[in-house]
Amino acid sequence: MKALIKYIVPYQITVSLRQALQSIQSIFYRGKDFKCPFCGGQFRKFLEGGENLPFFKENKIIGGGRRVNMLCPRCHSTDRDRLIYCYLTSDELFNKSNLNLLHIAPEPSLKNFLSRLHNISYTSGDKFEKGYNGFYYSKDTLPLDLTSLSFSDNSFDVVICNHVLEHIQDEGKALSEIFRVLKPGGWAIIQVPIASEALQTIENKADTEELREQKYGQRDHVRLYGLDYPSRLKDHGFMVEIWSPDYQLNNNLIKTYALNELEKVFIASKVINS
DSSP states (O other): OOHHHHHSSSSSHHHHHHHHHHHHHHHHEEEEEETTTTTOOOESSSSSSOOHHHHHHHEESSOOOOOOEEOOOOOOOOOOEEEEEHHHHHGGGGGGSSEEEEEEOOOHHHHHHTOOTTTTTEEEEOOTTTTTTTTSOOOOOEOTTTSOOOSSSTEEEEEEEEGGGOOOSSHHHHHHHHHHHHEEEEEEEEOOOEEEEEESOEEEEEOOOOHHHHHHSSSTOOEBBBBTTHHHHHTTOOEEEOOOOTTSHHHHHHTTTTOOOOEEEEEEEOOOOO
16 A cells, blocks of 8 residues: 555655644644754654564664654654764864765755755765665655765765664675775764674574564664674774764753763764875
């Protein structure tokens, strides 16, 4: 039925209907306890979201699983989107001119925000795998394969790749491609869900959807990242910085934006030694 609706109903009509429903929903949740930095809406609570499986609690996953106050009622930004927003607005991104930015598997809230900035030349793309095609991405999202990007070397100042690597079999090729298309001195935000008590990443032990759900928490995940994640980035040439919202935000703002206090931002920079 969903496939038939996607085929029959024009894309823009569907988007308009969804926005109307979200506006009505935001009225019901209106309040002063929470605020979305993307749409500016204030609410008594955000919506719950994420996979509700025992796996996520058992493995103490950061950045995955069911979360209360995850989703903005009006614009549907997630806690992960809001975390990246907070990092980007804490950086000097807005003081720099003529930045080329590549956004992989673009989240709508982040895309709407970034694509409107006058100092950024914005490009977004996705592979449009099952479950992420149709109306999830806007029509100007380019088809791309992260393991074989069509862009030239040294094309982008910034790459945002938010919770994508856990879906990709050839992690090494994907990271090499991000490194290749970054300009020297450029940087990427590369987020993944992490099992907070696993010392090593687990992979290559599940070849069916059912097994992947058991081992990694989701049918389209191919590994479970552990605390070695920064080292895996460094192994592909990146210099890694880890940013936490409590570095620059007070506790009240962290609670108001409903950020996950345990989730960090991983900034992978392309530093070329002379």
